Amino acid sequence: MSKPESANRSRHYKRFMLLQGYGARLMLGLVIMLLTVVIQLSYPKALAYFIDNIKLQQDSSWYSTFAIVMLLLLSVQAVATAMRYYCFESTGYMIVSKVRQQVYNAMLSQPIGFYDKHNVGELTNRLSADVEILHDTLTMGLAISLRAALTFVGGVVMLLLISPALSLMLVFFVPLSLYLGRWVGRRITQRANAMQQQQALCGKVAHEHFSNIRLVHAFNQQKTARSAYASATDSALNVSVACAKFFAYFHGLTSFLTYLTLLVTLWFGATLISSGSLSIGELTSFILYAGMVTSAASAIGDFWTEWMRTIGATDRVFDIITTATPEEPAQQTPLVLAGNVSFDNVSFAYPERSTQRALQHISFTVNAGEKVALVGSSGAGKSTIANMILGFYMPCEGCITFDNITMQPSNVKCVRDNIAIVEQEPSLFSGSIYDNIAFAVAGREVSASEIVKAAELANADEFIQRFPDGYHTVVGDRGVQLSGGQKQRIAIARALLRNPRILILDEATSALDSASEAKVQQALSTLMTGRTTFIIAHRYSTIVEADRILVLSDGHIVQHGSHTELMLQQQGLYFRLMVNQLAQNATAGQRIANAV
Numbered sequence: 194m195s196k197p198e199s200a201n202r203s204r205h206y207k208r209f210m211l212l213q214g215y216g217a218r219l220m221l222g223l224v225i226m227l228l229t230v231v232i233q234l235s236y237p238k239a240l241a242y243f244i245d246n247i248k249l250q251q252d253s254s255w256y257s258t259f260a261i262v263m264l265l266l267l268s269v270q271a272v273a274t275a276m277r278y279y280c281f282e283s284t285g286y287m288i289v290s291k292v293r294q295q296v297y298n299a300m301l302s303q304p305i306g307f308y309d310k311h312n313v314g315e316l317t318n319r320l321s322a323d324v325e326i327l328h329d330t331l332t333m334g335l336a337i338s339l340r341a342a343l344t345f346v347g348g349v350v351m352l353l354l355i356s357p358a359l360s361l362m363l364v365f366f367v368p369l370s371l372y373l374g375r376w377v378g379r380r381i382t383q384r385a386n387a388m389q390q391q392q393a394l395c396g397k398v399a400h401e402h403f404s405n406i407r408l409v410h411a412f413n414q415q416k417t418a419r420s421a422y423a424s425a426t427d428s429a430l431n432v433s434v435a436c437a438k439f440f441a442y443f444h445g446l447t448s449f450l451t452y453l454t455l456l457v458t459l460w461f462g463a464t465l466i467s468s469g470s471l472s473i474g475e476l477t478s479f480i481l482y483a484g485m486v487t488s489a490a491s492a493i494g495d496f497w498t499e500w501m502r503t504i505g506a507t508d509r510v511f512d513i514i515t516t517a518t519p520e521e522p523a524q525q526t527p528l529v530l531a532g533n534v535s536f537d538n539v540s541f542a543y544p545e546r547s548t549q550r551a552l553q554h555i556s557f558t559v560n561a562g563e564k565v566a567l568v569g570s571s572g573a574g575k576s577t578i579a580n581m582i583l584g585f586y587m588p589c590e591g592c593i594t595f596d597n598i599t600m601q602p603s604n605v606k607c608v609r610d611n612i613a614i615v616e617q618e619p620s621l622f623s624g625s626i627y628d629n630i631a632f633a634v635a636g637r638e639v640s641a642s643e644i645v646k647a648a649e650l651a652n653a654d655e656f657i658q659r660f661p662d663g664y665h666t667v668v669g670d671r672g673v674q675l676s677g678g679q680k681q682r683i684a685i686a687r688a689l690l691r692n693p694r695i696l697i698l699d700e701a702t703s704a705l706d707s708a709s710e711a712k713v714q715q716a717l718s719t720l721m722t723g724r725t726t727f728i729i730a731h732r733y734s735t736i737v738e739a740d741r742i743l744v745l746s747d748g749h750i751v752q753h754g755s756h757t758e759l760m761l762q763q764q765g766l767y768f769r770l771m772v773n774q775l776a777q778n779a780t781a782g783q784r785i786a787n788a789v
C-alpha cells in the first residue's frame with residue numbers, strides 16, 4: 194500500500210473509531226433499520242400483487258383486509274423510523290459532545306507556544322463548526338447510507354426476481370451513479386477544507402474585534418472592523434459558492450441519470466408487457482424498485498461526498514487532538530518547594546521566532562524568601578524570564594531548577610502548584626468576585642471565610658462589601674465592571690489564597706490614584722512577605738526595596754546587585770535607567786508644581 198493511501202485509510206479509521214462506546218445504541222438502530230428496509234421493500238411487491246388481483250377478486254372485503262394489513266405495516270414502519278432516527282441522531286450528538294470535550298482538553302493541554310501560533314477566534318470556530326459537521330455524517334449520514342446500501346441490495350434482488358431482462362437495463366446506469374459519487378467525493382474534500390478554513394478566518398476576525406471592542410470604538414474603527422469582516426465573509430462566500438456550483442453540477446447530473454433510467458425502464462417494460470412476459474403489476478413494482486435502487490445508489494454517492502467533506506473539515510480537529518502533548522504524566526506526587534530558584538546558563542528563543550534569542554546565557558540563583566526585581570528597557574526579556582519560571586516554555590539551552598529539582602515538561606504542573614502570578618493587567622473571568630478569587634485553588638474545596646480572609650489581606654474586602662451583591666457581584670467580561678485598582682486587589686487576593694512559595698508580580702504601569710496605589714502596595718507587601726518574589730518592576734519605589742536587582746538588556750543579565758551597589762556603577766545601565774526615571778519624575782513633579 195502506498196503512503197498516501199495508508200494515510201487516507203487512517204483518516205477514515207480515526208473517524209470511525211469515534212463510534213466506539215456507542216455499540217449498543219447503534220446496534221439497536223441497525224436492527225430497527227433492517228426492519229424498516231424490509232417493510233419498504235415489501236411495498237412494491239404488495240402493490241404489484243394488489244394491482245394484478247383487482248379484477249380477479251370480486252369480494253370487496255379482500256380490499257379492506259389488504260388496506261388494513263398495509264396500514265399495520267405503515268404504522269410499524271412509522272414507529273420503527275422514529276426509533277431509528279432517535280438512536281442515530283442522539284448518538285451523533287453524543288459523539289459531537291465527546292469530540293468537543295476531547296478537542297477542548299487537547300487545546301488546554303497544548304504548550305503556551307501553541308497559542309502564539311493559533312488565534313483564539315479560529316480555535317473556538319474549530320470547536321463549534323468543525324466538530325458539528327461530524328454529527329451530520331458520522332451517525333445520521335452513515336445510517337442513511339447503510340439503509341441505502343441495504344435497500345440497494347434488496348432492491349436489486351427484487352428486480353432480478355421480477356425480470357432479469359429488464360434488470361440488465363439498469364446494469365449500465367447504477368454503477369455510473371456510484372462511480373460519479375466517488376469521483377466527486379475526492380474533489381470535494383479539498384473544497385471543503387478551503388471552506389472551513391475561510392470560515393475559521395471569519396471567526397478569527399470577529400473575535401479579534403470583539404475582544405478589543407473598546408479600542409475599536411475609542412479609535413472610531415467600526416468601519417475598518419466592518420470591512421475586515423466583510424472581506425473575510427466575502428472570501429468565505431466565494432469559496433462556498435464555488436463549492437455549491439460543483440455540488441449543483443453533480444446533483445443535476447445524478448438527477449438526470451435517475452430519470453433517464455426510469456424512462457428507459459418504462460419503455461422496455463412496455464415492450465415486455467406487449468409480448469406477455471410481464472404483468473402491469475410487475476412493471477409497476479419494477480419501476481418502484483428501480484426508483485428505490487437508483488435513489489439508494491445516489492444516496493450512497495451523496496454520503497460519500499459528505500463523508501469526504503467531513504474528512505477534509507475535521508482534519509484540523511484531529512491534528513489538534515493528536516498533537517496535544519500532555520504536560521504531565523497521569524500520576525504526580527505533590528511538590529512542596531521552599532522557594533529557591535536557579536537559572537543555569539539558560540538560553541531561549543520563542544518557537545515562532547526561533548532565530549532570535551530572547552534570553553542568552555542567563556544564570557542567577559535566588560534564595561527562598563528573596564525579593565528580586567527584574568529591571569531593563571522594553572523587550573529586554575523580563576516577561577520572558579517570568580514565562581520560563583512558570584514553565585510556559587522550556588529552555589533551548591541550560592536548565593532551571595527549583596530547590597535543586599530541574600524543571601521538565603513532566604514536573605511543570607507540580608512546580609506551578611507553588612507559584613502564583615499577579616499580572617500587570619489582571620485577567621478575570623466573567624463570573625463573580627467570589628469565583629474569581631476561588632479560581633486560585635480550583636482543585637480543592639474552599640470556604641467562604643478563606644475567601645474573605647484573602648480579600649481582607651488584599652485590601653479588597655471593604656470595596657467588595659460595598660457592592661449590593663458583595664462577593665457575588667458579577668465582574669463582567671474580563672472584569673470590565675471593576676476599576677484597575679479593584680481588579681488588581683482581586684488578583685492579589687487570588688494569589689494570597691493560593692499561598693504560593695514563589696510569586697511573580699508584573700507591576701502595573703498605569704498610574705492608579707494615590708489612595709488606590711497605597712492600598713494596592715499595602716496588599717502587595719502582605720502578599721510578598723516570606724515568599725520568593727520576582728517583580729517585573731517599573732516603579733522606583735519597588736525597585737529600591739528589592740533585596741536584589743537583575744538588570745537585563747537584549748536578553749542578557751548585564752548587572753546584578755542591590756540598589757546601592759548598582760547606583761555606585763555610574764557607567765552601568767541601571768544607573769542610566771534610574772537617572773532617567775528620576776528625571777521623568779522630577780519633570781512631572783515640576784509640571785504639577787507649576788500648574789498649582
Ligand SMILES: Nc1ncnc2c1ncn2[C@@H]1O[C@H](COP(=O)(O)OP(=O)(O)OP(=O)(O)O)[C@@H](O)[C@H]1O
Nearest residue numbers: 309543545546551570571572573574575576577578
Ligand atoms: N510570544 C512571543 N513570540 C515571539 N517573540 C516574543 C514573544 N514574546 C516576546 N517576544 C520577544 O522576546 C523579546 C523579549 O520580550 P519580553 O516580553 O520578555 O520583554 P520585556 O523585557 O518583558 O518587555 P516589556 O517591558 O516591554 O514588557 C522581545 O524581543 C519580544 O519581541
